[in-house]
Amino acid sequence: MQLHSSTTHVTDTHVVRAIENNLAIIRFDEHRRVAYVNEIFAKTMGYEVKELMGRPHRDLCLPEFANSPQYDLFWRKLMQGLSYHDKIERRAADGHSVWLEATYMPIFDDAHQNVIGVSKIAADITSRQQDVLHTWRIIFKRRLNTYLPSPKSGNKTENTYSKTSN
Numbered sequence: 212m213q214l215h216s217s218t219t220h221v222t223d224t225h226v227v228r229a230i231e232n233n234l235a236i237i238r239f240d241e242h243r244r245v246a247y248v249n250e251i252f253a254k255t256m257g258y259e260v261k262e263l264m265g266r267p268h269r270d271l272c273l274p275e276f277a278n279s280p281q282y283d284l285f286w287r288k289l290m291q292g293l294s295y296h297d298k299i300e301r302r303a304a305d306g307h308s309v310w311l312e313a314t315y316m317p318i319f320d321d322a323h324q325n326v327i328g329v330s331k332i333a334a335d336i337t338s339r340q341q342d343v344l345h346t347w348r349i350i351f352k353r354r355l356n357t358y359l360p361s362p363k364s365g366n367k368t369e370n371t372y373s374k375t376s377n
Contacts, residue, residue: 235311235333238318243268243286246328255311255335257304271301273308290326292317298336310340 230236235252239245245263253260256271268286269277276282289295295315303309313333317326 230332235335236330237263237333238328238330239268240328241290241326252333255303255333256301256309262304273300273302276300289315289317289329292319292326298340308337309335310337312336 231249233251235255236247236249237245237252238247245266245268248260248263250260253263256263269282272282285295294317295313297313299311299313301309301311311333313331315329315331318328318330319325320327
């Protein structure tokens with residue numbers, strides 16, 4: 212078998228198109244509002260693209276996070292130019308949880324002096340995360356059952372406390 216060389220070279224445009232066609236992408240302006248979103252991200256979150264445009268980032272977060280000091284710290288660090296990568300839980304249009312493996316990247320102006328927005332590239336890992344949580348629940352339940360007596364057995368735990376007499 213002979214390999215032949217291709218005259219087509221991979222360009223930045225090809226790479227960007229591949230990313231755009233395979234990953235969920237959303238971009239926020241300096242006011243934390245959606246400035247761009249691709250179809251994959253919108254669909255993952257249960258929205259149409261036009262429904263997300265201009266929407267505050269906070270609307271996509273669980274209230275416990277959006278109303279916490281950690282939320283403001285998260286954005287403060289992004290606007291200072293620090294990127295963020297983690298597994299995150301977000302709220303879909305219908306209110307259910309969506310788990311994303313996400314990277315938030317600050318976007319700098321041409322002089323590389325000021326952050327003018329933040330892009331997020333993500334992959335939907337909801338199914339995988341639900342499997343992990345289900346497995347942990349099973350393990351926890353088994354361990355808990357190992358240490359607690361069965362209500363039907365009437366057995367007491369070996370470590371009981373009693374009042375000592377003097």
